[in-house]
Amino acid sequence: MAEAPRQPYGEVYDLGYAHYDGERLGRSHAVRALIIYSIKRGLGIRKRWTSKIIPALLYVAAYSPVLIVAGLLAFLPEGVDFGYADLAGFISTALLIFAAGLAPEMLSDDRRENVLSLYFSRAITRADYLMAKVAAMTLLMATIAFGPPLLLFVAKVLLANSPISYFADHIGDLGRIAAWSALVCIYYTALGLLIAALVDRKGIASAVFIGGLLLITAITNALFDAMSGSLRDFIILVSPLELIDALTSWILNGAPSEMAALRGPVYLIGVAGVVAIAALVMYRRYMTED
Amino acid sequence: MAEAWLDRAKADGVSAPTARQPLIETTALTKRYGPVVALDGLDISIPPAAVGLLGANGAGKSTLIKLLLGLIRPTSGSAIMLGLDVTSAATTVRERVGYMPESDCLPGDVTASDFVAHMAEMSGLPHRAARQRANDVLYQVGVDEERYRLIRGFSTGMKQRIKLAQAIVHDPQIVFLDEPTNGMDPQGRDEMLRLINRIHNDLGITVVVSSHLLEDIERVCDHVVMVDRGRLVASGRIDELMRGGGDIVVRVDGDLSAFSAALSARGLAPRIRERDITIPMNGDADQLFDAIRDTVVEMGLPLRELRAGERSLEDVYIQTVGSAPARDGNDANG
Numbered sequence: 122m123a124e125a126p127r128q129p130y131g132e133v134y135d136l137g138y139a140h141y142d143g144e145r146l147g148r149s150h151a152v153r154a155l156i157i158y159s160i161k162r163g164l165g166i167r168k169r170w171t172s173k174i175i176p177a178l179l180y181v182a183a184y185s186p187v188l189i190v191a192g193l194l195a196f197l198p199e200g201v202d203f204g205y206a207d208l209a210g211f212i213s214t215a216l217l218i219f220a221a222g223l224a225p226e227m228l229s230d231d232r233r234e235n236v237l238s239l240y241f242s243r244a245i246t247r248a249d250y251l252m253a254k255v256a257a258m259t260l261l262m263a264t265i266a267f268g269p270p271l272l273l274f275v276a277k278v279l280l281a282n283s284p285i286s287y288f289a290d291h292i293g294d295l296g297r298i299a300a301w302s303a304l305v306c307i308y309y310t311a312l313g314l315l316i317a318a319l320v321d322r323k324g325i326a327s328a329v330f331i332g333g334l335l336l337i338t339a340i341t342n343a344l345f346d347a348m349s350g351s352l353r354d355f356i357i358l359v360s361p362l363e364l365i366d367a368l369t370s371w372i373l374n375g376a377p378s379e380m381a382a383l384r385g386p387v388y389l390i391g392v393a394g395v396v397a398i399a400a401l402v403m404y405r406r407y408m409t410e411d
Numbered sequence: 412m413a414e415a416w417l418d419r420a421k422a423d424g425v426s427a428p429t430a431r432q433p434l435i436e437t438t439a440l441t442k443r444y445g446p447v448v449a450l451d452g453l454d455i456s457i458p459p460a461a462v463g464l465l466g467a468n469g470a471g472k473s474t475l476i477k478l479l480l481g482l483i484r485p486t487s488g489s490a491i492m493l494g495l496d497v498t499s500a501a502t503t504v505r506e507r508v509g510y511m512p513e514s515d516c517l518p519g520d521v522t523a524s525d526f527v528a529h530m531a532e533m534s535g536l537p538h539r540a541a542r543q544r545a546n547d548v549l550y551q552v553g554v555d556e557e558r559y560r561l562i563r564g565f566s567t568g569m570k571q572r573i574k575l576a577q578a579i580v581h582d583p584q585i586v587f588l589d590e591p592t593n594g595m596d597p598q599g600r601d602e603m604l605r606l607i608n609r610i611h612n613d614l615g616i617t618v619v620v621s622s623h624l625l626e627d628i629e630r631v632c633d634h635v636v637m638v639d640r641g642r643l644v645a646s647g648r649i650d651e652l653m654r655g656g657g658d659i660v661v662r663v664d665g666d667l668s669a670f671s672a673a674l675s676a677r678g679l680a681p682r683i684r685e686r687d688i689t690i691p692m693n694g695d696a697d698q699l700f701d702a703i704r705d706t707v708v709e710m711g712l713p714l715r716e717l718r719a720g721e722r723s724l725e726d727v728y729i730q731t732v733g734s735a736p737a738r739d740g741n742d743a744n745g
Contacts, residue, residue: 139547140582140614141536141540141544141581141582143536143540144536144537144540145506145534145535145536145581146535146536146537147502147503148502148506148535150532150535150537151532151533151534151535154529154532154533154538155533158529159534167522167525168519168520169520172520182700230518230519230520231518234515234516234517234518234519235512235515236516236517236518238482238510238512238514238516239512239530239533239577240518240533241480241482242480242482242505242508242510242512243505243506243507243530243533243534244502244503244506244533244534244535244702245502245533246501246502281462287642289435380636410482410483410484
């Protein structure tokens with residue numbers, strides 16, 4: 122009897138490359154994808170665990186004061202308050218370090234490793250690329266700048282004898298928190314990206330950012346002490362850390378420092394100046410062709 | 412879907428491409444960098460094919476690719492790709508175009524899979540589809556299990572494959588490969604050329620390969636565009652360019668030196684090559700053949716062979732450009 126043909130128990134198919142006929146979502150999707158990707162990279166997601174340490178520590182540093190304060194307020198007698206300017210003092214260092222790490226993550230590697238040639242040959246423009254990076258960094262900074270004071274506000278509302286009337290009476294605080302957060306986020310994003318647009322190596326860019334800010338602050342402080350007359354009041358406009366400190370005191374009703382002798386809106390001009398310089402540098406670095 | 416892309420194409424104010432149109436067409440395309448003319452009034456028309464962009468280093472190949480991708484703006488002239496103006500509809504065009512640059516362009520601390528998927532999303536593919544296609548395409552180019560490793564640890568050959576994968580992950584209609592075999596060992600180069608062949612022949616993607624190496628172009632392309640110092644010197648199907656224009660080959664029995672001398676006396680320029688005599692095809696072919704026939708008859712020699720030899724791509728290049736191109740893959744490329 123003839124042997125029955127054996128049934129193959131498995132076959133290997135070369136499925137090959139299939140053409141894609143699904144959705145193509147175009148430029149707006151690409152920009153959104155770049156923002157999400159950049160946020161993930163900034164937080165160390167899908168990177169080695171060492172990349173996650175600094176962001177995690179910064180979140181702990183930024184959020185733990187507000188949790189402690191909220192807890193304390195629950196037990197302290199009414200009338201004891203903790204101002205938003207005090208909280209801003211706690212989180213400003215976290216913001217500075219976060220910006221130092223984030224900004225080079227946003228720009229430096231793509232330029233040094235020449236990944237830009239791949240980005241610019243896809244469905245986005247150079248301006249889209251920059252806007253996505255600015256958006257990603259500003260959003261990340263906002264998680265540290267806006268989150269803690271917002272939590273403090275919520276805690277104060279919930280701990281008040283009459284939460285609804287407290288909320289109605291202090292709605293202005295919310296506006297001030299939002300304005301302050303937005304301004305510091307934009308300010309640090311601009312300063313950070315300004316350095317990152319010029320320095321290709323991430324570590325060096327971070328060091329230049331922190332070192333540069335401390336150095337300029339030291340120099341302007343010395344100048345302020347050495348000078349007299351009304352001109353010295355304007356030194357604060359070129360002193361990056363004192364400027365943001367003065368802005369914080371102005372918006373969040375804190376105690377101004379010795380250097381902060383100008384009227385509040387003048388500090389806005391200082392912030393606008395930094396943003397303009399950063400925009401100009403980024404334009405020169407990215408928008409002009411190879 | 413394709414319709415959505417066409418809608419965006421229409422929104423850019425240009426009619427959708429049709430099959431009859433060339434995929435790429437440039438008109439007097441010029442690019443100057445100060446006093447340096449990188450491209451000088453280039454008029455080319457590229458059909459759906461595997462197209463070799465051939466020229467010495469600095470001839471303007473990379474400049475042409477960058478102009479077509481909208482990465483740089485032309486000083487004057489225009490370029491239409493897939494029926495769209497590459498300057499005014501740059502992002503729409505680039506959704507359907509892939510690009511593999513010559514230089515290193517991969518990030519170190521990302522996995523191959525994550526990066527290629529990200530690049531697919533940057534061309535407009537949804538997240539899930541992008542991840543799926545990234546894995547499929549990496550497998551196709553021979554990066555399989557390694558795709559979950561950081562790119563930093565890959566060899567040059569593997570990096571070239573990842574560069575190729577990111578160029579085709581979004582299923583483009585045209586893919587530009589700028590010196591794709593650059594820096595690869597002979598085996599890697601061989602595999603890369605085979606992959607490029609597949610992209611065109613199996614997938615039907617129009618491939619534009621820029622190279623200063625004739626062998627690469629000969630192996631993968633059926634169409635060639637030759638540029639020299641920013642000017643177009645020849646363009647067309649490779650088999651048509653190679654047809655005609657080669658030497659006339661004559662084989663006779665008897666004294667080759669005497670035969671050669673007799674041909675010289677008739678004003679021809681014969682060269683003895685082993686058992687054959689070759690005569691360059693200068694002037695009217697009919698007159699040349701008549702002169703050879705007459706010489707053979709006068710000397711009473713038995714004629715064994717008389718034919719027009721084919722030109723090699725190298726001959727075409729030398730005859731049009733005036734100097735020899737690079738022949739092997741080991742020369743310096745900068």
